Every structure is written in C-alpha cells, then in structure tokens.
Amino acid sequence: EVITVGDLANRMAERGADVVKSLMRMGVMATITQTIDADTAELVVQELGHRPVRVAESDVEIGVMGNEDVAEDLVSRPPVVTVMGHVDHGKTSLLDALRKTDVAGREAGGITQHIGAYQVQLKSGSKITFIDTPGHAAFTEMRARGANVTDVVVLVVAADDGVMPQTIEAIRHAKAAGVPIIVAINKCDLPSAKPDRVRQELLQHELVVEGMGGDVLDVEVSAKAGINLDKLEEAILLQAEILELKANPRRTADGVVVEAKLDKGRGPVATVLVKRGTVKVGDIVVAGSEWGRVRALVNDRGINVPDAPPAMPVEVLGLGGVPLAGEEMVVVDSESRAREITEYRARKKREAESAKSGRGSLEQMFKQIQAGEAKELPIVIKGDVQGSVEAISGALEKLTAEHTEVKVRVLTSGVGAITESDITLANASKGLVVGFNVRANPQARDMAKRDGVEIRYYSIIYNIIDDVKQMLTGMLSPTL
Numbered sequence: 001e002v003i004t005v006g007d008l009a010n011r012m013a014e015r016g017a018d019v020v021k022s023l024m025r026m027g028v029m030a031t032i033t034q035t036i037d038a039d040t041a042e043l044v045v046q047e048l049g050h051r052p053v054r055v056a057e058s059d060v061e062i063g064v065m066g067n068e069d070v071a072e073d074l075v076s077r078p079p080v081v082t083v084m085g086h087v088d089h090g091k092t093s094l095l096d097a098l099r100k101t102d103v104a105g106r107e108a109g110g111i112t113q114h115i116g117a118y119q120v121q122l123k124s125g126s127k128i129t130f131i132d133t134p135g136h137a138a139f140t141e142m143r144a145r146g147a148n149v150t151d152v153v154v155l156v157v158a159a160d161d162g163v164m165p166q167t168i169e170a171i172r173h174a175k176a177a178g179v180p181i182i183v184a185i186n187k188c189d190l191p192s193a194k195p196d197r198v199r200q201e202l203l204q205h206e207l208v209v210e211g212m213g214g215d216v217l218d219v220e221v222s223a224k225a226g227i228n229l230d231k232l233e234e235a236i237l238l239q240a241e242i243l244e245l246k247a248n249p250r251r252t253a254d255g256v257v258v259e260a261k262l263d264k265g266r267g268p269v270a271t272v273l274v275k276r277g278t279v280k281v282g283d284i285v286v287a288g289s290e291w292g293r294v295r296a297l298v299n300d301r302g303i304n305v306p307d308a309p310p311a312m313p314v315e316v317l318g319l320g321g322v323p324l325a326g327e328e329m330v331v332v333d334s335e336s337r338a339r340e341i342t343e344y345r346a347r348k349k350r351e352a353e354s355a356k357s358g359r360g361s362l363e364q365m366f367k368q369i370q371a372g373e374a375k376e377l378p379i380v381i382k383g384d385v386q387g388s389v390e391a392i393s394g395a396l397e398k399l400t401a402e403h404t405e406v407k408v409r410v411l412t413s414g415v416g417a418i419t420e421s422d423i424t425l426a427n428a429s430k431g432l433v434v435g436f437n438v439r440a441n442p443q444a445r446d447m448a449k450r451d452g453v454e455i456r457y458y459s460i461i462y463n464i465i466d467d468v469k470q471m472l473t474g475m476l477s478p479t480l
C-alpha cells in the first residue's frame with residue numbers, strides 16, 4: 001500500500017511543504033499528490049519526530065464499528081422523535097409548544113437555544129428528545145447518510161385541512177424507514193376542525209388508528225391553544241415502551257451529528273445525539289472526517305454540561321472542522337487513532353466519490369495490480385511529433401519497476417490531439433492517457449470526466465518516465 005505525501009502530512013498534522021522538504025533531504029523528489037512507499041514514509045515520519053505505526057485497513061474499521069453490548073448493561077433511554085407533515089399544518093408550532101412542556105429546563109434556567117434537537121423532561125421524570133428540524137427532507141437526508149436516529153415519527157395533520165401531498169410523503173418516508181407513526185391531529189381548537197375526516201383519509205394510506213381497529217396511536221391536539229400536548233407525550237412514551245429503547249451508557253460512546261455549523265466565536269459546533277455510551281468533556285472524538293478533543297458540551301438551554309448520555313442532544317465544541325449532518329461521531333482512545341480514522345474515512349470518501357462519477361477506473365487498475373491480479377499498466381500515448389511519441393513509447397515499454405514484475409503496456413500511440421477514441425480505449429483497459437505537448441479536445445475531455453479516465457499532460461519526457469515509474473513502484477509498496 002502507498003500513501004500520498006499530502007495524506008502522510010495530514011496524518012502527522014505536519015505541513016505538506018515540510019514533508020516534501022524532508023523527503024528532499026533524503027533524496028526523494030515528490031510533490032504533495034505523489035505517492036511514496038511505506039519504507040520511505042516510515043523514514044519521513046521518524047525524521048519529523050513522530051512514531052510510525054503501520055495499520056491495516058481492517059484494524060481501522062474495527063475501531064470505527066465498536067463492539068456489541070450485552071443485555072445486562074442496557075438501560076432504557078429516551079425516545080427520539082421527528083415531527084413530519086404537510087406545510088402549514090403546525091409542525092413548527094407543535095415543536096415550540098412541546099418544548100415549553102419541559103419541567104427540568106424551567107428550574108435549571110438558561111435560555112432556549114436552537115441547536116437542532118431538544119429534550120423535554122415530563123412531570124413523571126420521563127424524557128423525550130425532539131429533532132428540531134421538522135419535515136421529511138432532513139429525515140431523508142440523515143437516512144441517506146446511514147443515520148437512523150428517529151425512533152418515532154409524529155405525523156402532524158391539520159384537522160381543518162386533512163391529508164395532503166406532504167402528509168402522504170411523510171407516511172411513505174416513515175414506513176420506508178420502518179419507524180412507527182403517531183398521528184397528531186392538530187388545530188382541533190378551530191370550529192372547522194374535522195378530526196374524524198382525517199382518520200378516514202389516513203385509512204386510504206394504510207394508517208389505521210386505534211379507534212378504527214388499527215394500532216396507530218392518534219391524539220387530537222392544538223399547538224396554538226396547548227390542548228392535549230401531555231396526551232401526545234404519553235402516546236410517544238407508550239410507543240417508546242413498545243419499542244424497548246435501550247442503550248448502554250457505560251461504554252465507548254458513539255452518536256450521530258444532527259446539525260453542524262461554523263460558529264464565529266466558538267469554531268466548529270456539532271449537535272450530536274449520543275446513541276450509546278456517554279460523551280464527556282476531554283474525550284477525543286471523530287465525527288465524519290473531522291476530529292478533535294471535546295472542549296465543551298453545551299445543552300439545549302445553552303448550559304455547559306460535563307457529559308451527555310444516550311439521546312441527550314448536546315453541542316460538541318472542539319472539532320477541527322464542521323462535519324455533515326447524519327455523520328457518525330465516535331469517541332476514540334488517542335489522537336493518533338483519531339487521525340487514522342479520519343484519514344481512513346477521507347480515503348473511503350474519495351474512493352466512493354470517484355466510483356460514483358465513474359472516475360477511478362485507473363484506481364481500480366491500481367488495486368488489481370496491488371492484489372497481484374494485474375501485471376501491467378495500460379497507457380495511451382499521444383504527442384506532437386512522431387519522434388517523441390516513439391521515444392516515450394520505447395522508454396515506457398522498457399520500464400519495469402524494480403522488485404516488481406509490473407510493466408507498462410502501450411495501448412496505442414500516435415500524433416495529434418487526444419480524442420474520444422483514445423479515451424474509449426483507455427477506459428476499456430482501465431488505463432491512463434498521456435499527452436505530450438498536446439491537449440485533449442473538448443469532447444474527449446468531457447468523456448474522460450464522465451468515464452473517470454485520467455489524462456496527464458507533459459512537456460518533458462523525463463517527467464513522464466519518472467511519474468510512471470513512481471506509479472509502478474508505488475502501486476506495489478507494502479501497507480502503511
């Protein structure tokens with residue numbers, strides 16, 4: 001396995017230029033984007049005063065996934081609720097009204113902060129966590145990133161309006177996620193309210209409420225007049241009981257980012273819902289491709305707290321950058337571990353992105369060569385004059401990496417601009433295209449972009465030879 005100079009610099013938290021300089025002192029000429037082998041990397045790491053550790057990818061993955069909990073460590077945790085429904089049916093009003101039912105917050109003081117989620121404590125002592133972004137857009141986006149934080153969906157339907165397109169959408173999304181729905185029939189304070197009509201309409205979407213022989217809980221509420229909010233909360237807790245929501249609060253914590261931003265004064269701020277374990281100030285955390293030491297945890301009342309147990313929303317301060325909503329956050333045992341994981345994730349992300357855009361057929365080839373499944377690197381060569389094209393082809397074909405048997409295979413070579421047929425050829429063999437003093441025409445450029453074929457331009461023959469040599473050796477370096 002190889003590592004680019006830039007990646008290595010990131011892992012050590014050193015400047016790329018310093019790593020390049022250090023390499024130069026060792027007689028290795030490489031730019032930030034070029035790859036170096038593991039032995040060279042190890043030397044540079046030592047030279048810069050770090051301790052080199054070689055890790056296998058699987059090792060990193062285990063660290064990210066964590067282990068499973070045993071039943072006796074599990075304790076009940078509050079449910080996490082997302083409010084969905086048609087526009088203007090009262091989602092925001094309901095979230096505001098429910099927020100005011102919190103008894104603990106009133107005693108503890110503090111000013112309501114919109115951090116993306118909040119928790120209410122009921123008179124009974126039970127707690128409910130609400131995601132503060134209503135609607136199915138956020139819900140779907142989070143799911144798309146693999147985050148299923150929502151335990152229960154509260155579907156708001158205005159009693160004076162009935163089931164509308166976004167109501168149906170919301171039902172679909174909740175059902176697709178396998179999340180139970182509780183129906184809040186809102187605006188029941190209005191004389192025009194027809195809650196029974198709502199129940200009837202819901203039938204057509206396979207949502208059968210209890211009163212009609214089904215098992216879907218429904219509550220007639222008014223967000224505006226504050227009617228039956230306690231009944232709605234009871235229904236949520238009842239549903240939670242059925243779901244047997246439990247988590248082990250005494251384990252290495254992980255959670256999900258529900259919102260994140262760059263705050264002028266406080267730096268990157270991520271609102272996190274802990275899923276398992278307890279996050280504490282001072283913990284080293286990785287969130288998505290960012291990491292940091294938790295400097296402070298701030299709750300939904302703007303109050304600093306020492307730790308956050310499962311389902312308690314908190315703002316996490318201290319990350320190096322802003323993660324994405326829906327990304328996973330994990331606590332790790334050391335900074336070097338955090339770097340490893342973020343680097344690993346960044347690489348996975350790059351790979352996923354290149355796979356998505358079709359890019360990476362060359363990368364695929366590199367992998368095959370690494371795995372010993374391929375023994376040659378296919379190249380298309382185009383140049384401005386026949387003489388140089390021949391010289392390049394000849395030199396590359398003679399090239400065999402030291403200690404390896406991987407060779408260059410020239411797919412075709414010729415004079416003139418890089419055309420679509422060159423791209424097609426390179427793509428079919430998962431190779432790359434080299435242009436010597438020529439460029440690709442616009443169609444070829446578009447095609448290369450679409451198909452993920454790499455085009456490299458050169459004006460010095462030596463640089464081609466050198467780069468290709470590096471590719472051949474780099475591809476076969478041992479794992480770093």
Ligand code: GDP
Pocket residue numbers: 085086087088089090091092093094134186187188189190221222223224225
């Ligand atoms: P959202 O688009 O679903 O978030 O809906 P909003 O919470 O913004 O509410 C839309 C409108 O309905 C606002 O003018 C609210 O004042 C009003 N509204 C919300 N809940 C109630 C209610 O329970 N009764 C009445 N009469 N109006 C309500």
